Amino acid sequence: MTLHPSVAAVRLPVRRTLSRLEGGGGRATVAVACSGGADSLALASATVFEGHKLGVRVVGVTVDHGLQPGSAEQADRVVAQLAAMGVDETLTARVDVEAASGMGPEAAAREARYAVLEQVAAHLQAPLVLLGHTLDDQAETVLLGLTRGSGGRSLQGMRPSFGVFARPLLGVRRADTVTACLVEGLEPWDDPHNSDPGYTRVRVRDRVLPVLEAELGPGIAEALARTADQLREDTALLDDLAGQALARARRDGGLDVETLRLEPPSVRHRVLHRAALDAGSPPSELTRDHVLAVDELLVGWRGQKWIDLPGPLRALRRGGVLLIEAP
Numbered sequence: 118m119t120l121h122p123s124v125a126a127v128r129l130p131v132r133r134t135l136s137r138l139e140g141g142g143g144r145a146t147v148a149v150a151c152s153g154g155a156d157s158l159a160l161a162s163a164t165v166f167e168g169h170k171l172g173v174r175v176v177g178v179t180v181d182h183g184l185q186p187g188s189a190e191q192a193d194r195v196v197a198q199l200a201a202m203g204v205d206e207t208l209t210a211r212v213d214v215e216a217a218s219g220m221g222p223e224a225a226a227r228e229a230r231y232a233v234l235e236q237v238a239a240h241l242q243a244p245l246v247l248l249g250h251t252l253d254d255q256a257e258t259v260l261l262g263l264t265r266g267s268g269g270r271s272l273q274g275m276r277p278s279f280g281v282f283a284r285p286l287l288g289v290r291r292a293d294t295v296t297a298c299l300v301e302g303l304e305p306w307d308d309p310h311n312s313d314p315g316y317t318r319v320r321v322r323d324r325v326l327p328v329l330e331a332e333l334g335p336g337i338a339e340a341l342a343r344t345a346d347q348l349r350e351d352t353a354l355l356d357d358l359a360g361q362a363l364a365r366a367r368r369d370g371g372l373d374v375e376t377l378r379l380e381p382p383s384v385r386h387r388v389l390h391r392a393a394l395d396a397g398s399p400p401s402e403l404t405r406d407h408v409l410a411v412d413e414l415l416v417g418w419r420g421q422k423w424i425d426l427p428g429p430l431r432a433l434r435r436g437g438v439l440l441i442e443a444p
Contacts (some may be wrong), residue, residue, distance in 0.1 A: 121296070121297070121300045122293075123292075123293040123294075123296035123297045123300060124163075124297045124300055124301065126289050126290075126293045126297070127159045127160065127162075127163045127286065127289055127293060127294060127297045128163040128166060128167055130285040130286060130288060130289060131160065131163040131164055131167050131168075131247070131285045131286075132167040133285070134245075134247070134283050134285040135147065135164070135167055135168055135171055135173055135245075136171070138171075138173070138244060138245065139244070144172055144173075144174070145172075145173050145174070145243075145244060145245075146173070146174040146175075146176060146241050146242060146243040146244075147164065147168055147173050147174070147175055147176070147243055147244075147245045147246075147247060148176045148177075148178050148208075148234070148237055148238055148241060148243045148245070148246045148247070149161045149164050149175060149176070149177050149178065149204070149246075149247045150178050150179075150180065150230070150234055150246060150247065150248050150249065151177050151178065151179055151195055151199060151249070152179070152180075152195065152249075152306070152308065153179070153191060153194060153195040153198065153305065153306035154249070154305050154306055154307070154308060154311070155291070155294045155295045155297075155298045155305035156249035156250070156251050156254075156286065156291065156294045157248075157249035158198065158294075158298050158303045158305050159249070159286075159293075159294040159295075159297040159298050159301075159303070160247055160248075160249040160285065160286060160294070161175075161177055161199060161202060161204065162202050162297070162298075162301055162303060163297075164247060165202055165203045165204055169203070174205045174206075175203075175204045175205050176204060176205060176206045176207070176208060176237075176241055176243065177195075177196070177199035177200075177204040177206070177207045177208070178207075178208045178209075178210065178234065178237050178246075179192045179195045179196055179199070179207070179208070179209045179210070180209075180210050180211075180212060180229075180230045180233055180234070181209060181210070181211045181212070189211075191306060192209050192211075193209075194306070195306070196209055198303065198304070202303070208237060210233045210236075210237065212226075212229040212230065212232075212233050213229070231282070234246050234281075234282070235280070235281065238281045243281070244281065245281060245282075245283055246281050246282050246283070247282075247283055247284075247285060248282055248283070248284045249284075249286055249294070250275055250284045250286065250287060251286045251287065251289050251290060251291045251294060252286075252287060252288055252289055252290050252291070252338055252339065252342050253290060253291040253322070253338055254275065254287075254291075255274045255275055255287050255338075255341070255342045255345055256326065256337070256338035256339075256341040256342055257318055257321050257322055257326070258274045258275055258345075259272055259273075259274045259341040259342070259344060259345045260321055260325065260326070260341060261317065261318065261321060262274070269348050269351065269352050269355075270352055272344065272345065272348050273345050273348040273349040273352050274341075274342070274345035274349075275287065275345075276349070287342070288342070290338070326338065355383055355384065355387060356387065358384050358387075359384050359387035359388050359391060360391075362376075362377070362380050362384050362385070362388050363388045363391060363392065366388065368438050369438055370438075370440065371435070371438040371439050371440040371441070372388070372392060372438065372439040373437065373438060373439075374414075374415055374434060374437050374438065374439055375437065377389075377415055377439065378415050378416060382412075385412065385415070386405075386408050386409070386412060389408050389411050389412060390403065390408050392439075392441055393407070393408070393411070393426055393430065393432070393441055396426075396428070396430055396441040396442065397428050397430065397443075398426050398427050398428045398430055398441075399427050399428070402427035403426065403427055407424070407426055407427070410424045410432075411424050411426070411432040411439075411441075414432060414433070414434050414439060415439065418434065421433075421434075423444075426441065428443065429443070429444060430442065430443060430444070431443070431444045
């Protein structure tokens with residue numbers, strides 16, 4: 118019997134991800150985060166199929182954020198589906214989501230979810246937690262970053278892997294995960310939040326990307342995902358160069374002005390951004406305008422007293438050294 122192309126499209130990257138486990142995956146435990154949506158259900162099914170061939174123990178993890186009525190019942194349904202598809206164990210975690218300063222409910226839920234998944238990985242001694250983000254999610258993330266003017270770091274989108282987490286399906290279209298579920302007899306849950314136009318990401322998915330595809334031709338999502346891949350490579354190199362420059366410039370609790378002045382702007386700005394973060398400036402409040410203002414202390418010195426930064430902090434020159442400190 119020929120394997121359906123959509124099922125194959127999901128299984129192949131999962132197989133590649135699991136095969137990179139130490140020892141080929143044998144006797145390792147892998148956790149799969151599953152919300153019950155098409156993406157994570159298809160991922161869980163593929164992980165069971167491919168993982169068991171490699172001797173991998175698969176644990177399905179459902180995180181209940183408690184943000185909607187009936188969320189506990191939905192978590193129970195996901196657990197039942199995971200058990201039916203053959204996972205070796207299921208876990209359910211309930212988290213309390215509290216929006217931190219400068220963080221909306223969606224971002225707060227994401228932070229809480231990742232925190233509990235890291236705890237689960239530690240408890241299971243699992244070297245890998247699989248997430249079900251797809252190419253469509255990547256395209257939406259890149260487009261949102263572009264509209265915010267957040268620079269290359271935002272445009273590089275979601276990382277294929279970080280810490281214990283991996284996203285095998287970043288090259289797979291959402292349509293393939295939906296079709297894979299249909300072929301395998303899985304019944305995905307349609308999260309009402311995924312169709313709520315009150316969320317910017319939903320408007321990008323349902324309105325903006327279809328218009329771009331209609332007006333500019335097909336392949337927009339794939340092009341945005343390729344852009345993310347290319348920028349991720351470039352950003353990694355620039356970050357490495359900035360780390361070396363930061364080490365060269367460190368002097369007397371600050372940064373040597375003349376050493377930094379010789380660095381290319383793209384490297385110098387990264388050094389200043391990192392220095393401000395290291396001093397305690399909140400990432401959500403530190404903007405490019407702040408970094409450029411501090412850069413003027415290096416390349417446009419006119420005797421300025423200081424530059425105010427979020428924290429609160431001040432950047433100032435003293436004896437040829439750039440300092441970032443509390444006022």
